[in-house]
Amino acid sequence: MFKIIVLQKLYNLSDHQTEYQINDRFSFQRFLGVGEHEKLPDEKTIWVYRERLIREGLDRILFSKLSYWIQKLGFELKEGAIVDATIINVPIQRNTQEENETIKQDQIPETWEEDGRKLCQKDTDARWTKKRGKSYFGYKNHIMIDPTHKIIRDYTTTSANVHDSQVCIKLMETIRRGESIFGDSAYPIPTVLLEGKKKGILTLFSEKGKRNQSLSEDSKILNKHLSKVRSRVEHVFADIQSFGGKRIRCRGLARAQLQMFLSNFVYNVRRFVFLVQGQVYDLIFFGM
Numbered sequence: 001m002f003k004i005i006v007l008q009k010l011y012n013l014s015d016h017q018t019e020y021q022i023n024d025r026f027s028f029q030r031f032l033g034v035g036e037h038e039k040l041p042d043e044k045t046i047w048v049y050r051e052r053l054i055r056e057g058l059d060r061i062l063f064s065k066l067s068y069w070i071q072k073l074g075f076e077l078k079e080g081a082i083v084d085a086t087i088i089n090v091p092i093q094r095n096t097q098e099e100n101e102t103i104k105q106d107q108i109p110e111t112w113e114e115d116g117r118k119l120c121q122k123d124t125d126a127r128w129t130k131k132r133g134k135s136y137f138g139y140k141n142h143i144m145i146d147p148t149h150k151i152i153r154d155y156t157t158t159s160a161n162v163h164d165s166q167v168c169i170k171l172m173e174t175i176r177r178g179e180s181i182f183g184d185s186a187y188p189i190p191t192v193l194l195e196g197k198k199k200g201i202l203t204l205f206s207e208k209g210k211r212n213q214s215l216s217e218d219s220k221i222l223n224k225h226l227s228k229v230r231s232r233v234e235h236v237f238a239d240i241q242s243f244g245g246k247r248i249r250c251r252g253l254a255r256a257q258l259q260m261f262l263s264n265f266v267y268n269v270r271r272f273v274f275l276v277q278g279q280v281y282d283l284i285f286f287g288m
Helices: 002-010 015-024 026-032 043-056 058-072 097-104 110-114 164-174 190-199 217-230 232-242 253-275
Strands: 081-089 127-131 134-145 152-159 180-183 202-205
Touching (some): 002 253, 043 058, 081 164, 081 232, 217 232
16 A cells, blocks of 8 residues: 555655556555556545554654665765755635634634635645745644755654754664764754854855855855755755656645655656666665
């Protein structure tokens, strides 16, 4: 069943489209390891399985299993890490101002609680944020990659209004003493820098100019050198976007977390296949 979910994410299919494609395409059936006349899951079964992944918290277990095999086959995190986040858009909610104020206080409007049908159509976890003067509604996919192989090593999903630096300390937990962490100008806040110092991690974040005070020439040169490393994370986000991973149509943080896991998982599989082209491996982590 998990292979079906992977195919669904890779080709950006709805449950109905997935049911049709796994019954129609021999290439899908070969990947799933099923015969031509075998009975395959319908769209309702696919939905139920995906909900089970959420309910039982299997996403982290599966991601860790994939990461274990990738590292075992020689692609280890050796030269520090790059952290960054991207906004994941969801359908905009048409709420009143009063309803939005209630949601911001982590409460549910009374009229929604009285009308269960309306509540199930609302996303009370997604939030608005602004980036370069443009407003976005949804969530954030915070990731940590290694600069050498561009494999995602860890990730976290939050509402879009959570600042990137708030998640950085959690992502730093797997970085070893003496290694480096790269990030843009959103990350160098006192708490992050202090945590890096405590752990013996070299924090290499781009410097941001202050109001009415431009960067010095030395800072500009340093930022340019750091950006050559940091820009590698943008390749990751671009690949995720190529299979529809920058927009989701589910509602709620739990389902958004599953979609971020699937995007990051599928990206790592694609990246691993690229890295081992021409080599033969027993990909037993697909036996999930």
